[in-house]
Amino acid sequence: MDPMDPTLIDLTIQSLLSNEPVTMHALEAIPRALFVPLFNAAFVGGHKNILTAMVKIWPFPCLHMGSLMIQDTQYELVKAIVESLQILPTQNLGSWGPKLRILDLRENPGYKIVCPQRSTNSLVCFHACTYSEHSILKREAQYTIANSESEDQSAKKPMELLVNLSFDSTFRENDFLTSLLSKVEQSLGSLHLCCRSLQIDTFCDCKIALKILDMKCINHLAVHRASLTEVTRLLSRVACLDTLSLSQITCRSLNGRVFKNFITHLKHMVYIKELNLSSFCLTDHLENLMRAIVPGLEFLNLNLCGLSHNDFKFLAQCPQVNNLKLLNLSNNPVDWEDCEPLHNLLQKVSGTMKYLMINLCHITDSTISLLLPALSHCSQLCIFSFFSNFITMPMLIRILEHLLPLMKLRYVIYPIPVHCYERWQFQDILDLQKLAEVHDQLTMILEVAGRSDLNLITYF
Ligand SMILES: [Zn+2]
Ligand SMILES: [Zn+2]
The missing domain is CATH 3.80.10.10 (Ribonuclease Inhibitor)
Known part of the structure; x- marks a missing residue:
């Protein structure tokens, strides 16, 4: 088969999707060149079983969902994909084994599903986290320094889940976000939840989530309806903001300590x-x-x-x-x-x-x-x-x-x-x-x- 012929690829994919049990069984035999277009088509067609099976044996280090324009009705699919991430030691996955290290759920039509691979690059992918102590980059550096024995290293490779989060009044009911957080908990530290953009519309509903998040990863922070004290507390935990949005912020006195603290933290935002x-x-x-x-x-x-x-x-x-x-x-x-x-x-x-x-x-x-x-x-x-x-x-x-x-x-x-x-x-x-x-x-x-x-x- 000529992998460059788009008509032939389309026909092959349609036939793979229409024979779900056969495709599931033969996934490892499918040429790598078909993996991305098959994933695309399976997502658009809502083939949950094929998608989750593909994630389990994903043959590339990264998977960016950004260009798939996730609709509200597709969150069940995304949730299933997150749940199928192989964060704990797994067996019998065949010769491929799970190569996936970075699952990126951020919306961005410009992202490719898989980054072009560079043999000289030590980063897993262009979008890998470079800020958190729990990032793949920092944790792998720690392994190298400690020259650790290979037993745990191969079994529990660090992974990253890249997200943009929005906490509003519906957050407590938001099943999807809850499932993200429970996946991180299950991973016992091997999965880094890397939030790049955080929007907070109501503070009281997101306190637990804020404890789990490493604020160092955040580039975009938006806070709506809060006191300047709450904003300043958040700013003390961020490191590399390039966008700060604050609306309906209350402050008792612009001559007081709270405003001075806020200014002090703002001075640290050198990339803004x-x-x-x-x-x-x-x-x-x-x-x-x-x-x-x-x-x-x-x-x-x-x-x-x-x-x-x-x-x-x-x-x-x-x-x-x-x-x-x-x-x-x-x-x-x-x-x-x-x-x-x-x-x-x-x-x-x-x-x-x-x-x-x-x-x-x-x-x-x-x-x-x-x-x-x-x-x-x-x-x-x-x-x-x-x-x-x-x-x-x-x-x-x-x-x-x-x-x-x-x-x-x-x-x-x-x-x-x-x-x-x-x-x-x-x-x-x-x-x-x-x-x-x-x-x-x-x-x-x-x-x-x-x-x-x-x-x-x-x-x-
Ligand atoms: Zn990538
Ligand atoms: Zn991070």
Whole structure:
């Protein structure tokens, strides 16, 4: 058979899947080149028995499920795959024996099911953990140093289970996560649960899980609705974050010990590239926070952070924002009598910034007219969002004209101009007819300028 002929591979796989008992019996005789496409097809077709049998004799060191786009209904299959991991000494597995060392359940359409093998690489796979003391890499180094006798080593090889976890209110009922944790427990230390992305929506339901996890492995940490004390306790256990997202965080005083501790831990995050803060009041204290961040930040979200004029002044000068690709300052209404700091900030990031959001910031015609020179220098800008600000139609047209030469710009999310609202008994009523005319007029400007690649959107 020519393994390169896709039609022939498809036919072979269909015939293997339609004869489940025969295939199960003959798995070890199946050519290696067919293993990955057969696994793919068995997963999509829900052939649980074939999948679990394949995992038991998987002939490669890694198995990444990321490209299979796991649906909610398929978690039973994934659970069965995890359960079939050979973590304890096993016998009678034939000549192949289990080679699988890394099972990766993280969603990522870009991952190959099996990594290309490099003979010189001491890592089991490109995605192997390099942080935890329980990682394959560190444990195998320990074996080498101790020159251990081979009896246990061959019987209980360290393995890794790579996951992204999300703890929300449904976690306690989540059978799947419970089964992951019990598998780790059964392994008596040989299976390292390596969590790279952790999202916590409610602390009280995940305390046991947090005890089991090695926080050193986490790259992405997101915490929603927590006290800064709880956040700081977590930060004291992480080592190499590249993304930190905190929303609805409460802190009694920004001058107190808890905030100082938080800043101290933040200083240790030397690889941080993305900082997302939302509903986290930092009025007049942004400087303390930003000084703790190493320069090189790429994404900075400061939505609803109660920023003051002083905070904007500091932001415009600090080297930490020099290479920003994303800047979100939405929901920070300040008195824009002096908008020089915001102008300087935009000017500073004009060479790198791709995404800019300044929604709901009480920006008026006079403010934005002063920002236009800096905005028109943002040559990399792809998305500009400034909805829910007090802008008139003539100014909206002027803004659009300044944006037209930015050839990378694809989306502009604009505010509904003030004339579309009618005040009626203290309630703003939107005139949809006027809004439709606004959209037509703006679209016409795009057409005349030959910028039909630019999309105009608004929200109401
Ligand atoms: Zn791999
Ligand atoms: Zn790890």
